[in-house]
Structures are given as C-alpha cells and as structure tokens.
Amino acid sequence: MEETRSKRPAMAAAGCAIILAVGIGSTSVLNAIAPLLIEGMGATVTDYSFGPMLATIFAFVGSLIGAKFITKIGARRCLLVGTICVCAVLCLIASATSTALWYVANVINGVVLAIGAHAAAAGVLAEFYGERTPTVFGIVVGVMSFLVAGEVLIESMMLNALDYRTIVYIFAAVTLVFGLFSNFVLIGRLPSERAAKQAAGAGAQLAAGAPADADGRDAVASPGQAAETVEPAGFTLRDALRSPTLYLFFLAMVLASFPLNGYSAYASYFFVGNGLSASLAATLLSVFAVIVAVISLVSGSVSKKLGASITSIIVFVGFAVGVGMMVAWTDGKALPVAVASLVPCALIGPVQILPALFIPQLFGMKDYTSINAFGMGGFYLGGAAVFVIVAAVMQNLGYNMGFIVLAACGIAALVLFLAAIALSPMKRLAANGGHPKQ
Numbered sequence: 001m002e003e004t005r006s007k008r009p010a011m012a013a014a015g016c017a018i019i020l021a022v023g024i025g026s027t028s029v030l031n032a033i034a035p036l037l038i039e040g041m042g043a044t045v046t047d048y049s050f051g052p053m054l055a056t057i058f059a060f061v062g063s064l065i066g067a068k069f070i071t072k073i074g075a076r077r078c079l080l081v082g083t084i085c086v087c088a089v090l091c092l093i094a095s096a097t098s099t100a101l102w103y104v105a106n107v108i109n110g111v112v113l114a115i116g117a118h119a120a121a122a123g124v125l126a127e128f129y130g131e132r133t134p135t136v137f138g139i140v141v142g143v144m145s146f147l148v149a150g151e152v153l154i155e156s157m158m159l160n161a162l163d164y165r166t167i168v169y170i171f172a173a174v175t176l177v178f179g180l181f182s183n184f185v186l187i188g189r190l191p192s193e194r195a196a197k198q199a200a201g202a203g204a205q206l207a208a209g210a211p212a213d214a215d216g217r218d219a220v221a222s223p224g225q226a227a228e229t230v231e232p233a234g235f236t237l238r239d240a241l242r243s244p245t246l247y248l249f250f251l252a253m254v255l256a257s258f259p260l261n262g263y264s265a266y267a268s269y270f271f272v273g274n275g276l277s278a279s280l281a282a283t284l285l286s287v288f289a290v291i292v293a294v295i296s297l298v299s300g301s302v303s304k305k306l307g308a309s310i311t312s313i314i315v316f317v318g319f320a321v322g323v324g325m326m327v328a329w330t331d332g333k334a335l336p337v338a339v340a341s342l343v344p345c346a347l348i349g350p351v352q353i354l355p356a357l358f359i360p361q362l363f364g365m366k367d368y369t370s371i372n373a374f375g376m377g378g379f380y381l382g383g384a385a386v387f388v389i390v391a392a393v394m395q396n397l398g399y400n401m402g403f404i405v406l407a408a409c410g411i412a413a414l415v416l417f418l419a420a421i422a423l424s425p426m427k428r429l430a431a432n433g434g435h436p437k438q
Contacts, residue, residue: 008128008188009128009129009136011186011187011188012124012125012127012128012186012187012188013125013128013129013136013139013140014143014182014186015124015182015183015185015186015187016079016121016124016125016140016182016187017140017141017143017144017147018147018178018179018181018182018186019079019082019083019121019178019179019182019183020117020118020121020140020141020144021143021144021147021148021151022083022086022151022171022174022175022178022179023082023083023086023112023116023117023175023179024113024117024144024148025144025147025148025151026086026089026090026109026171026175027109028148028151028152029151029152029155029168029171030093030168033155033159033164033167033168034048036164037093037096037102037164040096040097040164040165041096041097041098041099041102042097042098043098043099043102047099048099048102049387050099050103051099051102051103051105051106052106052387053384053387053388054103054106054107054110055106055107055109055110055113056110056113056380056383056384056387057110057384058106058107058109058110058111058114059110059111059113059114059380059383059384060110060114060377060380060381060383060384061110061114062110062111062113062114062115063114063119063373063374063376063377063380064377066114066115066119066373066376066377067119067237067369067370067371067373067374068370069115070115070119070120070123070369070370070373071369071370074190074192074193075119075120075121075122075123075124075126075127075190075369076120076124076183076187076189076190076193078115078116078120078123079116079120079121079124079179079183079187080116080179080180080183081112081115081116082112082115082116082117082120082179083116083175083176083179083180083183084176084179085108085109085111085112085116086109086112086116086172086175086179087172087173087175087176087179088105088108089105089106089108089109089112090105090168090169090171090172090175091168091169091172092104092105092108093105093168094165094166094168094169094172095165110380113380114373114376114377114380115373118141118352118353118355118356118372118376119355119369119372119373119376120369121137121140122137122353122355122356122368122369122372123368123369123372124187124190125137125140126365126368126369127190127191127192128190128191130365131360131365133356133360133365133368134300134303134304134356134357134358134359134360135300135301135303135304136300137300137353137356137357138296138297138298138299138300138301138302138303138350138353138356138357139297139300141296141299141350141352141353142293142294142295142296142297142298142299143297145289145292145293145296145349146290146293149286149289149290149293151171155167155171158170233364233365233366233426233429234360234363234364234365234366234367234368234426235363235364235366235367235425235426236366236367236370237367237370237371237374239363239367239425240363240367240371240374240425243423243425244423245362245363245420245423245424245425246363246371246374246420248416248417248419248420248423249355249358249362249375249378249416249417249420250374250375250377250378251378251416252378252413252414252416252417252420253354253355253375253376253377253378253379253382253413254378254379254381254382254385254413255382255409255410255412255413255416256316256351256354256378256379256382256409256410256413256417257351257352257378257379257380257381257382257383257386258382258385258386258389258390258405258406258409258410258413259316259319259348259351259406259407259409259410259413260348260349260351260352261382261383261386261387262386262390262402262403262405262406262409263319263345263348263403263406265386265387265390266390266391266394266399266402266403267281267284267285267288267345268281268282268285269394269399270326270399270402270403271284271338273399274329274330274399275333276338284338284339284342287339287342288342288345288346291342291343291346291349292346292349293349295346295347295349295350296349296350296353299311299349299350299353299357300356300357303357303358304357307361308357308358308361308362308417308421309417309418309421311357311358312354312414312417312418312421313414314347315347315348315350315351315354315410315414316348316410316411316413316414316417317411317414318344318345318347318348319344319345319347319348319406319407319410320407320410320411321344322341322342322343322344322345322346322347322348323341323345323403323404323406323407324407325337325338325340325341325344326338326341326345326400326403327400327403327404329341330399330400348410351379352376352379354375354417355371355372355374355375355376355379356372358417358421359371359372359375360426361421361424361426362420362421362424362425362426363424363425363426364425364426364429389405390402390405390406393405
C-alpha cells in the first residue's frame with residue numbers, strides 16, 4: 001500500500017500533463033488546419049480570426065469568477081469539466097458549415113481556459129506536491145508541449161488519408177477518452193477529497209455511537225481530527241486583494257502576455273515578410289516550439305533556485321535580445337542570426353505559467369489555486385488585446401516595429417514584476433520572522 005501511495009503524486013502529474021495536452025493541444029491541432037477550416041466554413045481570414053479573439057476575451061471574463069469556481073467545485077472536477085467541454089468544442093467545429101458554430105465553440109473554449117486548464121492543473125498538483133508545485137508544474141507543462149508537438153505531427157500524417165472533419169472528430173474522441181482516464185485513474189481522488197470523505201465517515205460513525213478502543217479512547221477520530229492538515233504559510237486571495245502586489249502582478253501578466261502571444265501569432269509573418277520561404281519559416285517555428293518545451297521542463301526548478309526576480313530578468317531581457325537579433329537579421333540577411341534568435345526568444349515560453357512559478361514567493365501556498373487563476377486572468381486579458389494592437393502596428397509601421405513593441409511590453413512587464421516582488425507580502429512576513437523566504 002505504501003508503494004502504491006508513493007506513486008500517486010507522479011501519476012497525478014502525468015494525468016495533468018495529458019489533460020492539458022489533449023485540451024490545450026486542440027488549439028494547436030486547429031491552427032495546423034486553419035486554411036481547411038476557413039474553406040469548410042466558407043469564411044474569410046478576418047471572420048476566422050474573430051473566433052480566437054472571442055476565446056481569449058471569454059477566458060479573461062471567466063477568470064474573474066474562475067478562482068471561486070475552482071475553489072467551490074474542486075480543481076480535479078474543473079479539469080473534468082474542461083475535458084468534456086473541449087470534446088464538445090471539437091465536435092462543434094467539425095460539424096460547422098458557417099462561422100456561427102465556430103464562434104460558439106470559441107466562447108466555450110474561452111471558459112475552458114479560465115477554469116479547466118492551467119489554474120486547475122496547478123491546484124491539483126499543489127495538493128500532492130505542496131511547496132514543490134512550481135518545480136513540478138514546469139515539468140508538466142514541458143511534457144505537455146512535447147505531447148502537443150506529437151499531436152500536430154500525427155495530424156499532419158492523418159491529412160494524407162482523411163478529411164479534416166473526420167480528423168477533428170477523432171481528436172474529440174481522443175480528448176474525451178484520455179481526459180477521463182487521466183482524471184479518474186491517474187489523478188483519482190485528491191488528498192482533500194479523501195480527507196473530506198474520512199471526516200464524513202467519522203462523523204456518521206460518531207453519530208451512530210462508535211465504540212471506544214481498549215484504552216477507553218474513541219475508536220474513530222472526530223471529523224475535525226480526520227480532516228486536520230497543516231495549513232501552509234501565506235495569504236488568501238482576499239488578503240492579497242488588499243495588497244498592491246497583486247495588482248502589480250496582474251498588470252505584469254497583462255503585458256507579459258504580449259511577447260508570447262505576439263511572437264506565436266506573427267513570427268511566421270515576420271520571417272516570410274523578410275524573405276524566407278513559408279516552409280523554412282515553419283521549420284524555424286517548429287524548432288522554436290521544441291526549445292520552449294525544453295525550457296519549460298526546467299523553468300520550475302530554475303525559478304525556485306534563482307528566485308522570481310532573476311527569473312523575470314532572464315525571461316524578458318532574453319526575449320528582448322532575441323528580438324534585437326531578429327531586427328539585425330533583417331539588415332544583413334545572415335540566416336544563422338535568425339536561427340540563433342530562436343533561443344533567447346524561446347525564453348519567453350514559460351510566461352503563461354509564471355503565476356504558478358511566482359505565487360509561492362509572492363503570496364505563499366495558502367490560497368495558491370485562487371491567486372493563480374487571478375494571475376492567469378491578466379494573461380488572457382493581454383492576449384485579447386495583443387492581436388489587435390500588434391497587427392495595427394505591423395500594418396502601419398512594419399514587422400520590425402511590431403516586434404520592438406513586443407519586446408518593450410516585455411521590459412515593462414519586467415519592471416512591474418520586480419516592483420511586485422519588492423512589495424511581496426511573503427517578503428514582509430519573512431522579514432518579521434514568519435515563514436522563511438523561498
């Protein structure tokens with residue numbers, strides 16, 4: 001039994017990686033067949049692009065209540081809701097012959113991002129790993145990235161034999177099967193759910209008059225004893241809302257979303273617009289995705305070792321250096337410079353999990369899941385704005401200026417992160433002899 005229990009955290013981490021891969025990975029699957037989707041729905045590129053924007057907007061709106069929702073029904077159940085909704089989203093898209101169902105599907109997908117993705121997965125991992133959650137979460141997201149790359153590769157091979165609607169239906173079925181298996185088998189009942197069940201059982205036995213043991217003590221512990229856990233140090237979301245740190249952190253996540261989402265959306269346009277072939281640009285982006293996956297694997301352990309301040313500097317200054325190399329390449333057209341730019345640019349990859357990495361140092365683990373969901377709200381808000389703003393800059397001032405704006409937003413996010421870290425409630429708590437700094 002002890003050996004089985006020791007495997008539970010690793011199984012839960014694997015389950016989270018799979019759920020995120022088949023859930024969030026569906027976006028990558030759809031991006032890979034965007035021209036086919038546009039043709040099948042009889043839509044224009046503009047009509048099609050409005051869908052992802054809707055998803056991001058509703059992800060932000062959903063995140064406003066996401067923290068309470070995750071707390072109320074539990075992180076594992078939120079992942080379950082997310083799996084079922086992603087399956088429904090894919091079925092809607094596969095059957096869409098106009099943009100109406102495409103828009104409905106993206107609205108649902110936005111809600112999934114808010115309550116059934118990163119924040120919920122981090123909440124599940126926090127129950128098994130406690131203070132080690134940021135390290136493990138980075139590994140989970142790295143594994144997820146590799147799995148998503150595999151999904152896109154499989155999809156590209158399936159396109160040789162099947163039409164896109166059949167492929168999307170197949171991915172819907174795969175999402176449901178792997179999502180349910182991961183939720184019920186790999187993750188299973190969380191420690192808090194087990195404790196609640198034990199407390200309920202203990203209460204029922206006490207009400208029925210449980211016998212005393214040989215020493216005269218109650219044979220069944222009281223409900224309070226059964227559910228008793230050591231409360232982690234830190235602050236609740238309500239406490240955090242009274243601190244300027246949370247608002248600085250939220251604004252930092254808004255701006256931090258710009259470089260990651262902007263690069264993902266427009267890097268191919270940048271490379272092709274500056275003379276590379278579409279196939280070579282796609283190859284560069286696939287290499288970029290692999291580098292991001294590798295960086296994500298170690299991001300948690302690096303963040304824990306170096307701290308939030310140094311991690312922030314590496315992420316955002318690194319990206320700015322990468323953009324500088326991209327702009328330099330457009331002048332000299334030396335391809336090695338463009339290839340080399342992928343590495344510093346890829347340092348921006350872990351931005352979407354910065355809440356999971358930084359919250360222990362900023363606010364502790366007391367209300368980790370709720371504050372994480374709040375931080376992801378900032379990320380989604382930035383994602384809703386970046387497509388419009390950067391597209392307008394590129395259209396009027398060129399690709400180079402668009403990417404310079406992305407780098408500038410990253411540096412502004414860095415300043416806000418450093419201010420939030422300096423004013424961190426956990427830092428003050430440590431200075432007052434409370435919980436030690438991480």
